[in-house]
Amino acid sequence: MAAAQPSQETVRAVLAAVQVFSAQPDKVSLDAANRWLQDFQHTPEAWGACNYILLASDTSPGAKTFAAQTFRAKVTFDLQQVDPSHRVGLRDSLISALRTFASGPRVIVIQISLALSGLALQMPEWKNAVPGLIESFGQDPSTVPALLQFLTVLPEEVNGNTRIPMSNEDYRVRASELLTDHAPEVVKLLAMYMQASGVTEAIQAQVFRCLRSWISAGEIDIGSLTESSLFSWAFQALASDILFDAAVDVICDIIHETQEVDDNMAVIELIVQQLLAIKPAIASAKEDSEKMRGYCRIFTEAGETYRQLVLAHPETLFPIVEAIAECSAYYDLDVVPITFNFWYRLAQIIAKRPSVPHNFLIVMIKHLHFPLDEFRAFRHVMGDTLKDCCFVLGSSVCLRTAYDMIISSLSRPTTAWQEIEAPLFSMRSMGAEVDPNDEEVVPLIMDLIPKLPTHPRVRYAATLVISRYTEWVDRHPQYIQYQLSYISAGFEEPDAEVSAASGQAMKFLCKDCKRHFVPYLPQLHSFVQTVGQNLSQDDRLQVYEAIAHVISYMPMEEAALVLRQFAVEILAKIEDVVVLPSPTQEEVQTVADHLEQVEAMLTVIQSFGEELPPACQNTCLELWPVIETVVQKFGGIAFISERSCGTLRLGLQFFGEAALPIIPSLLVRLSEAFESSGYPSYIWISGKIVTRFGNEEALIVRNSLRRSFEAINTHIFEMLKVQTANTIPDVIEDYVHYLSRMLEFCPDLLFLSPSFPNTFRAVLSALTLYQHDIVYPSLEFVLNTLRHDCLTTGNAPPAASPPPNFPLYAAVIRGVIDEQGFSLVGFLLAGMLSHFPEDSISSVVTIFKILTQLWSQQILAWLPSASEHIPKESLPSAARSAFLSEFTAAVTSREFDKVKPALLNLHRASRRTRDRTRLTALDT
Template sequence: MASPQQQLLEAINALYHHPDEKVKKQANQWLEDWQQTLDAWSVSDAVLHDASASMEAHYFTAQTLRTKVQRDFEELPPGAVTSLRDSLIEMLLRYFKGAPPVRTQLCLAVAALQAHLPAAQWGEGGVMNWLVQRLGTQSEDVALPCMLEMLTVLPQEGGSYRPAVRPERRKQMVEELIASAPQALQVLSACLNQHGERLREQVLEAFGSWLKLCGGAGLDGATLAQHPLVIASLEGLQAHETFDAAVDAVVELIFITSSQGMPDQNMFPLVEVLVPRVLALRPRFAVAAQRAQAIEVTGCPAQVLALRPRFAVAAQRAQAIKDGKDEDAVEHGNFDDDDDTAKGMARVFAEVGEAYTALIATGSMEALKPVQALLEVAAYPEDNICAMSFNFWHRLARHLTSEFSSATESSADERRQRQELFVPTFEKLVALIRGRVRFPDNYDKWHHDEKADFKRSRYAVGDTLQDAAAVLGADRTLRLLLEPLQSVSAGGQFDWRTAEAALYCIRAVHKSTPNAGDAMLLSLFASLPQLPQIAPLQYTAAMTVAGYADWLAATLRAGHGQDIIPQLLQMLTQGLTGKESAGAAAVALRHICDACAQHMGVCLEALMQLYQRVQSCGTASTTGSSDLATTEADVQQVIEAAGLVVSALPADQRRAGLQALLMPILQPLEAMLQQPSANGSSTAGTASQRQEVSLALVERLTTVFKTVSDPHAVAEAYMRVMPLINAMFGRYGNDARAVETISRAPRYALRTAGKASGPMVNPLLEALPQQFAAMRHSSFLYVASELIKIFGQDGTHDAPLGQLFERLMTESCAGLRSLRDFNEHPDIADDTFLLAARALNYCPRIVYTPQLLPVLLDTSAAGILVQHRDACISVFTFLTRLLDPATLASCAAEAAVQLQAAFLPRAPLLMSLLLAGATGGLPHARNQEICNLLFVLLKVTGSQGLQLLAGAVSCIPDEAATAADRMELLQVANVTASLGPGADNLGKLEDAIDELSELCRRHKRAREAVQRALLPAELYEQTVRR
């Protein structure tokens, strides 16, 4: 029989090299299982010491050791820790070169070991001093690579949640590393004396990592200003080999000097060194921008043109050598900078701006220098580099326009003065970025991903234009954005791309609208119907109309532009005929009718004609002969538009308007239902096609009910169409998607009708339980919740609503008897407890009954650990509301008696389930809901709840949490229970639960031990073994 080491090597070889995918899969599973064993420690160590093993074997076993140290450290006996540490360092030195991936995994293993071992176990000076002593005995070429990688990995892993350590140990680990930062920087400074650009790059990478870890804690600005590592970072910006690492380090340096948008007083000496050196990069950035512009203008491939500056630099260096000069004396203007280097420079410019935004906003001359650099970034030809300045402009705009943006609250006059100071800057910004949204001439030939990137960049430009408009004001911004349109209309060939870009920008700033009746904007909207029928241009024109719908409404109320609405309606109707513009035209129509409904009377006839036309489009079309290009979603928008206008009609005209909206929908729907349900040929196509048409018609019917805000008319209309709805349920009740669609009609009819839906109540009370029992669809529960919301509070409908609620809950809970049922039907579980929670909100009297409470509590306990997010939250919300004294206060006294009788026998199980959920049975994100329920439970039950919690907590085994850990939670819970119902100690309880939760989740073994102790056997199998 093969040895364990040989078995491992064979499995690794099969994983990487076997031609059969099935064998590879089996090998992968075997290796995963093997990594969980105790043998993995010793066998991995043996393979790493075996020079004849393959690189794949060395990497896999190094990775295994790293994982074992991180997650399974507690498997080791105490005496094995020292030998493990020595072995890791020995192997790290063995792989000092030639195997970077293996060395990295071993460094990560040492870092994980540092997480487990307190500083005292490393000796005086902690892990840093220990590493210096151990590696200091080695030759420089061996020790240096290992030390630099360790100095990079250690801070990067500081505070990581990968090592399975106790929460307090994780905090201590970070504190120990921060305390060792000065020594680490001292070691890194010594490494600078060694030669080699790669070595200097590694030093700067490590320096940046330590700065990021400590955030400047314990570091002094004056000392840092003269620190060799800071000097090396700034010098590294001048060398191609170290540039990226230097940028990372400088960014971290800038970050630690900032405090709430101002330079930290303690860091002023460092700021005075950093900012001038960073801004000294501007000439280089300008050269890189010129080269990028040359590439863009000539259209030559970047790979070719990128060689030209490199050739020029090489030639100048050769000439310098020939002339007996230093080859490094080549001017910065000839630096070999590509877009990646320009991106690095833009990054440090942006970091300076964002770090000191509050200071820049004061407008002092010195503080304005970074603004000029960021304007140059905004002018860079590449969109992704230009966008690096956008966050700064957003922050600056917020500082200039918010009264609480500066260190001291500023007056309105001061804010206006600061804004005026920055007006020229933001005007330049608008001029620089407005053209970036223009469609390129070859856009149609672009790849899909390139088009997606361009659209994202347009969105980003639009957001920045909004920020600029907040500072400039609507009038200034519009003048700037209209300039390209004026040049387009000045004669010559019409450039639709420039016009479209201008409209896109104008649409982007629609939230900063000028005064109603603004002449510039009125003139623009008057010209929109005359634009050429070019699809992208029509699309953007329609979306511009949609964006300014509220402004148009205000303009109409002010007595201006009365003739614009018919023109725009005609333009949008024409837009519905184009495939690319139809969606935007439909959206714009809906927005116009929503905002300007009171002024649409002159267009009502044209709108209703359009409404009739779109009925033959979309999914419900049976002819396909319409001249419109509208999809079903577009049809829905037009229906909403018509419904909004009908809602604005005088009361005596709304009922007729509603009827006019319903007739084009009900006539074809009735015709569809009169056809046989069996599959066969007919004028309307197959049965499945007829179903799709019928469902689309019902969706349109629902949209009418949802949009027309006349409660009585909608209630009457629904009563007339109820037979059709029931017939639809009868025909398509076996299709879950169909049932969902059909049930939206009564739901929205109820929502619109409100109290006027009285005639609908009795038919729905009779139908809903029968339909739910027959179809088992959660949508019926949602309809019932609307009924309870409308009629639950007045008390006059308690009896019928109580019967409805009891029948639905009994039927629903009968299908939710186990966690498996919840996982298989999360939608029903979700809506069941949403309905129960809504009943507690509006009509709690129907919930606190001896018939329902046991059923609801048993079902809650069965599914409280369901993984489905919404279903789980619904269960917790229901239980929290059920136990809340505020809910009971609105009921008779016997409600509390009924609750106590039903709850107390089930309380021990519920408490164990709560604790199981917090300690690994549910995602960590559910801890908030768990705490809310536990908090209410303790408030209601007092000492009884404490006893229940103590009993559940005592089940947690010591391997997951010690007695002291368990006592911490109980002490907080005791304070919570003792403070009384009015006191709020929820925050401390949340912290205690989170602490215990993290402790018990720290590795798989602890989590499974807790779940095994707290859960019944059957439930444990379903949760832990899922």
């Protein structure tokens, strides 16, 4: 810290800036004050000014808080500004401040403690940091809280503040000197305070928090801790309402530190004794959900940590499992999930051994009673736990338990539907663990389903049980007929969820049992033509997927005929709408619905291979006019755009080469639709066409691809004249992906287009967007352009003649970079130092390395000016100057391997600056 006193002008400026935050400022004033204070924190003058503000009697609490935060930030980032001879003075000033604020405010005590911790780590000459502060602050009850706060944050700061610049070896030595060497002394001190005469529960809670900090840092040997009174005090403190939460945290940490079971058996025996002693407290805590949560945490931590011992010594440790099961049976569904991970881990190691109490299964099922508050997420987690039970106990035992519960409920004169629905839900959850060859319990369940009450919630649950057991049904096809009838009847239920469950069950039944369903296809066709017309779209889609699964199992020729039949029928319904002069909104929606039904079938069937069956060979030409009319007439409607392009993608995948005749007219329609609507889906599907047919040599196809490319470019450029890229990110994203496909499959159309300079400029604008999904492909496009073989062919050995267009490509690329290289460098620097994702930096480095090799002189001219546009809050002037010097030296000496470290050093400097800003902002 500079010895000179700060100028009063500087102090007044700081106080005025801080005052802005308490004066209900406008955003402009607030931002200006914030920027000024952040810049001030970087300066050497901040040390003296903040020392004065912190200790002056007439400065505001807000100003003192800012000063304390600044000390913490500067010790972390700027200690090199303090001459080594002045660091003792800095230390003494911080210690004096800690004494001054020993009674609060707590936020200032914390910041000063963090600053002292960071200073102690970087000041190896301060040999007695811990014992010295204990001696100075530990005797006076008024300063003990401040000492405990320092001792609490010290391990956290030493182990967690990765921003402090130190070598690994220096850090290792100093961390050992500060923490490991003094851990026994700290334990004795904390034990003394815990039992000191007149000690308050607030101090005891602080002791526990401090103890936990040292345990979490791995600095306290748990074996030695058991010899201290702190160990027993942690369990005794559970009886105190004030100390309960802190004691729970400490006990959980103690248990966690004994994970190396074989090395800690003596300690574990002591812990288990204490756990068995507090187990009865669970029963008396059931009226207090927070205490139940605490006991649940303790026993679950023990169960997870000692699960192997539970199996090896069940006679001793099974009470821990019973305690966890008791917590699992608690009514509060915020507490119960704490136990789930224990049951899952236990299930993984004991397989079929029946070591979990059977009554736990019943407890879980009871928790599944349909919740009035629609707490569905909890039910599904409970279901996962039941799957673990199946893994432990065996599926037959678990299913039989649920089955018996239903039978018992049905035997009573009056039974609430929840008592039947909950076991059904459990059967659904356990379905994944059921043996498809089971002949013992599953037949009983399947025979029971038709006899269940008709309550919609029961029918919903029973239908989903069917959908989960379809692999079993595949090996027991005698159940298909009744299940198909049961499912079909479900579609006629007025309850929408029952209908949805029926659609899901139909899909999975047809998917998993398709070899048995071919004879039922006429029945399914009749169903979709009659009842299917009254279903919701989601339910119809499930039915069409189900039918497609059956078709996929048929012989190819027969499957092609059936698929064509369904497709023609669906498209005929679309045609009925498109011929109407003025269709209603509802009628237009049916067009999208029918397209989605075609998508559903093609998603399942995908393709018949390279050679289409005769029944499908001309279908593309027959059906295209219908889709073309849809795009022409309704392409300006967003949901039609999405559906038609989705259908086209799957259709092109299905027909393959058979679709080639329609490609010219298809590309025309798509480019027209994009021009009139601006919807990105038309660019997206155009990219799919480039990927599939970009290598076609037929002149009519090449010309169509060229015209489509130019038309899309023209409209993109028009949009960017009146809109910025960040207002149309979805369009830009699909456009960049489209350009990447053009670069890969049609480089002649891309590079030789008169639009290429504007195309490249559009990609650069994409680099300004904060969406990672756009940044990645944009960088990839730039990188692939710069490393195109045409730019390096002249340097390669003449093993093979390069393509004749390569000189033209190279000239175009060089011209564009000559013109736009300054912008490119600026966008790369700005993005790398602000919003680019971390794993994209390697691409930025590669682009720079190529630029330095191919545009050496230009980049040295571009870089200084481009870097000036980077805001100070992202990059301090010193770091900017160091980068320019390092980068220039690498380029002028042609040591291009040094470009990477120069950029990475720049990135690290910027990240440290941003970390500092975030650290200060979070503290504020």
